[in-house]
Structure formats: C-alpha cells, structure tokens
Amino acid sequence: MLLGCGNVLLTSTSPDQSKLGGCTSWCDAKTTQLEQPCNGKNCCEAYLTGDVKKYQVSFTNLFVNNARNYAFIVDQNWFAKSSPGSGQEEVIVVPVLWRWNIQHHYLQLPPSSSYTCDNYSSSSSTTFWKCYCISPKKGNPYLANGCQDDGKLTVKQLSTIIGVSASFGFLLLLSACFILYKGIKKRKMKKMRQKFFKRNGGLLLQQQLLAKEGTVEKTKIFTASELDKATDNFNANRILGRGGQGTVYKGMLIDGQIVAVKKSQVVDENQVESFINEVVILSQINHRNVVKLLGCCLETEVPILVYEFIPNGTLFSLIHENFGDELIPLSWDIRLRIASETANALAYLHSATSIPIYHRDIKSSNILLDEKFRAKVSDFGTSRSISIDQTHLTTIVKGTFGYLDPEYFRSSQFTDKSDVYSFGVVLAELLTGQKPISFEVNDDEDRSLVIRFLLSMEENRITEILDMEVSKQGQKEDVMAIALLAHRCLNFNGKNRPTMKEVATELDAIIASHACLSARRQNTEN
Numbered sequence: 001m002l003l004g005c006g007n008v009l010l011t012s013t014s015p016d017q018s019k020l021g022g023c024t025s026w027c028d029a030k031t032t033q034l035e036q037p038c039n040g041k042n043c044c045e046a047y048l049t050g051d052v053k054k055y056q057v058s059f060t061n062l063f064v065n066n067a068r069n070y071a072f073i074v075d076q077n078w079f080a081k082s083s084p085g086s087g088q089e090e091v092i093v094v095p096v097l098w099r100w101n102i103q104h105h106y107l108q109l110p111p112s113s114s115y116t117c118d119n120y121s122s123s124s125s126t127t128f129w130k131c132y133c134i135s136p137k138k139g140n141p142y143l144a145n146g147c148q149d150d151g152k153l154t155v156k157q158l159s160t161i162i163g164v165s166a167s168f169g170f171l172l173l174l175s176a177c178f179i180l181y182k183g184i185k186k187r188k189m190k191k192m193r194q195k196f197f198k199r200n201g202g203l204l205l206q207q208q209l210l211a212k213e214g215t216v217e218k219t220k221i222f223t224a225s226e227l228d229k230a231t232d233n234f235n236a237n238r239i240l241g242r243g244g245q246g247t248v249y250k251g252m253l254i255d256g257q258i259v260a261v262k263k264s265q266v267v268d269e270n271q272v273e274s275f276i277n278e279v280v281i282l283s284q285i286n287h288r289n290v291v292k293l294l295g296c297c298l299e300t301e302v303p304i305l306v307y308e309f310i311p312n313g314t315l316f317s318l319i320h321e322n323f324g325d326e327l328i329p330l331s332w333d334i335r336l337r338i339a340s341e342t343a344n345a346l347a348y349l350h351s352a353t354s355i356p357i358y359h360r361d362i363k364s365s366n367i368l369l370d371e372k373f374r375a376k377v378s379d380f381g382t383s384r385s386i387s388i389d390q391t392h393l394t395t396i397v398k399g400t401f402g403y404l405d406p407e408y409f410r411s412s413q414f415t416d417k418s419d420v421y422s423f424g425v426v427l428a429e430l431l432t433g434q435k436p437i438s439f440e441v442n443d444d445e446d447r448s449l450v451i452r453f454l455l456s457m458e459e460n461r462i463t464e465i466l467d468m469e470v471s472k473q474g475q476k477e478d479v480m481a482i483a484l485l486a487h488r489c490l491n492f493n494g495k496n497r498p499t500m501k502e503v504a505t506e507l508d509a510i511i512a513s514h515a516c517l518s519a520r521r522q523n524t525e526n
Contacts, residue, residue, distance in 0.1 A: 001079065003092075004069030005042045010058045021046045038079055048073070101128040102142060114147035193224055193299035200298035201276040219283035220295035220306075227251065227297050227304055231261050241314075246302075250309065258309040259294060264302050279305075282357070282380055289345035291368060291378040310376050316364035318373075319429055332473035334373060335430045336511050339482070341375035342367055343504035346423060349377075350416050350500045360414055362422035363403045363436075364429050402436030402448070407494045417494035420503065424489025428453045431483060433467030450490055457487050481510050 002009040005027035023044030038045050057071045074094040117131040133139055133147035140146035197203075205221065230251035231238050238249040246264040253259060282293045297304040312318075315338060318330055342362075349357040359366075359380055368376040399408075403425045405418035425436055428449055436449045446452060456462045462483050463471065470479060485506055491497050498506070 001038070001074050002044050002069060002071045003042070007069050009044060009046060009071055011046050011056065100142065101130040103128060115141035196300055197298045200303050202298040205276045205279060205298065219280070222295050222297040222304070222306060224297055224299040226254070227261055227306070229254070230259065234263065260307045260309045262305040262307065264305060285349070287345055287348045289341040289375050289377060290348070291376045307378065310368035310370050310378070312369040312371060312373060314365045315367040315369060315375070318369060319364060319433055320435055330469060332470055335470070336514065338367070338375045339427060339430055340504065340507040340511055342377060342426065343423065343500060343507050345375070345377040346419055347500040347504040350419070356416065358414060358416055359419050361399050362419055362426065363400050364426050367426070405494065406492055415494060416500065417497045420489050420497045420500055421494070423500070423503065424486045425450060427482060427486035427489065431467065431470055431479070431486065432465050434465070454487065454490060457483060475514065478510055478514050
C-alpha cells in the first residue's frame, strides 16, 4: 500500500524483475484525510501473489517534489477497518498477515485426522504445500501433535449441544404431557358423558324411539359436542330467555338450521322414565301452532332440549313491552287470530293426541310468535319430571303466579280445566293490555287482573278496562263475546268452565262472524 500522492509505486517480486506490479496515486488538495476505500486519491494499493520470495519497491514522483510517501506490506483488510489518518504521522504501525507453507520434500508429517495439506503454489520446480488444522483442532500443523483440541471451544460446543438437546427434550416432554393430559381429559369427559347419558335415560329413549314406527327420523339424540358448537359453548350472548325450567339459547346446527336450545333443570333420577316418555310423546306432536321439539341431548348433567326457533319473541312482550311501536301494531284482528290459534293448539293437545297432554303453564310468555305473528305454544315443562295419572299424561310444574287455577291450590289436582283457566287469563290480557299481576297497586285484590276483570263484568263496566286499540278497532259484539268467553274460562269452579275444544270452536265462530260482517260493510261502502 502507498500513502501519498503524485507518485508511481513499482514492485518487483523476482530478481530479474520479470514480475512487476504497482499502482498510481494522484493528489487532491481539497482532501487531507484519507477516504475509504483506497481508490487512488492520496493512496493506492498493489496486491502480492502467494509465492513471493523477494519484494522491492521504488517511487517515481510525477507532480510534487519532496512529497512524503509511505509504502508498506499490510493485511488486506486493515485499511477497511482502520483509517490511517492524513498520512502525516511519523510512525505508522500496521498489521501484517504471514502465511506459512512448506516445500514438499520437508512434508514428512505422519498421517493424521487432525490436519490436512494442499498444494499451494509452484515456482520453477519447487512445490509448496500449505497445511491446516482440521476444526475444531487448532495449533501448528507443521509440528508433530501440533493440532490440539480447543478446550474452551469444545466445552462451548458441548454446552450448546447439551442446551439444545435439553431444550428440545423439554419441549418433547411438555408436548407429551399436554397430549397425555388432553387424552386423559377426553377419556374422562367421554366416560362422564356416558354416565350422564345412562342416568338421564338415554338407553330407554333409544328403545322408545325404535319401538315407535317413524319416530326415529323425527326425533334426534344430539351429542354434547354438537350443541356446544351450535351455541358457541353456551355463550351468554346467545341467551334468548330464562325461566323457572331452564335457560334458552339461540343456536345453529351444522346444516345451518337455527334452533332454540334449552338447558333444563335437574331431572329426578326416580322420574327419568316419565321424562323420557314425555320427550317421545312431544316429539310426535305435529301442529302448526305448537313449537316443534326436534330432539334432546342427555350427555350433560342436566338434559338439553332442542326446539325449532321462533323469531318474533313472546305474546307477553308484544302486549306489555311494545310501547305503541307503530312497526308492530297489535290490532284487534291479530289479537283474535292469536287467541284462536292458541286455543286450537291446546284443544289438539287435550283431545287429538294419542295420550292427552296438559300444558300446565299456559301464559302469554309461553306463546311465541313466528315471522308472520302466528301463535306457537311452547314450553311444556319437558325439562321437569312427569307423572302418569290414569290415562292422562300430565307434566308436573309449579306454574306461574297470576295464571294458576285457584282450584289447583285447593285440590292439588291439575286437570284439563286448569289449562282453560290459564287461557282465560291470556284472553283477559289480550282484551285489557294489562299484566296478570300489577305490583304498582297496594291492594292485594286490585293487583290481580282476574279479580279486576271479573268485577268489571259483574258490574257491567268492562269497557273501562279495555285496551285502547281494542276499543277503537273491535266491534262491540265481538269484544263482548270474547269477554264473556274469558269470564266462563275464569270460573272458580272447574266443572263450569268450557273445554278447550269448546273454547276453540267458539273463537273460530267469532272470527268467522267478524269476517262476514267486515265483508258486508265493505260491499255496502263500495
């Protein structure tokens, strides 16, 4: 390397100067500091070959007299790592890299796996060899036993190997433990679900379904995993409602069907057979105004029932929580139709099924409304136990205060006329728009809609408690006919109440009469 400017550096590596080299540097007055890389400005580089025996340098000044120039042998990477400054230093200390090699006739080292030698260069008839210690050994390969293990390096490599192996082994152990844990948990869950399935009468239900022709296709026994996926693990955001018999969630089955999934209360183990009988019977109900039971799951601690999904909420919400919303007007015609559809559904359950079924919890919140606001009777208490009373299959439920038949409290005997009484309360709700129990009134008797309704009928002032929409839209004859029917349903003596079939027939007649009268008036106006 030449530090300086305005010079030509000539090199010779052989006595006869047959091998010449060199470089030229020019001057840049604006730059006093050397710049990297050395590209000829105030410095230049000439490279040596590997077989140098003799080295001579000479300077030839081109432009500047008495220029201070330095020429020296240096490690090739020195200038790139450390700038030598302006070149005006008195002493420059630079690193020199020595490469050792040996002539072939001196290469008498014993064969060993610790070193290797390569033919490095040839000058005239002389061949030179360069030897290396094989990694990880280090030392002087030209000496006997000159290549030795680097203890620190070996320890470091060994530590690295041990560390990587230990880490990999730990990950394998952790993965194995996790897989084992999941496997044990899965087997434990499977056994628990099998236990619940048997305890909740799953085997009995399978037998019942197989024994009834055509029922197997209608009723499905769902797995717990299916319903977990359908309800997003029973996410609280999926809750449609809560009741005394369980919580209802909105779900979507794998085929895309939207369903209502009801997580029920605990079933008494002594009454499992009755519960299964009810599930089988209700699964066979096929009425357009009864919510269809699609199936059940018995693999959980409490039974889970799956129903068709009804989108427009409950009649209770439509009457009491609509707050005059113009988008969902509860007209007189809609009230009449809902009353008729509910009565026909109950009449079907009481008399048209193979075994009479008593609902035992008729109330406006158990009457659902579909996309066309058609009535769908729901919640048969199938999440509770049932008992068989002679030829009548009834569900044992506590019922709801304000709807329960007073005769039930006296006799502890629930009959078909108890459903009629509860339906009479729903008729009173449709006529008055009032809740069955009003906690805003201090007097206990005035809190009851039934008491207020019966007194207004006896005192011939029913118009005072009618809902505003009923008074505006309902024909006086129709309104009084419905009020009289409700009055009969609410008779404290069950024997004096009509049957649900009679109630349904009378409601159908009122609707038919109302339709004929409307048609006549329309023709007259035209």
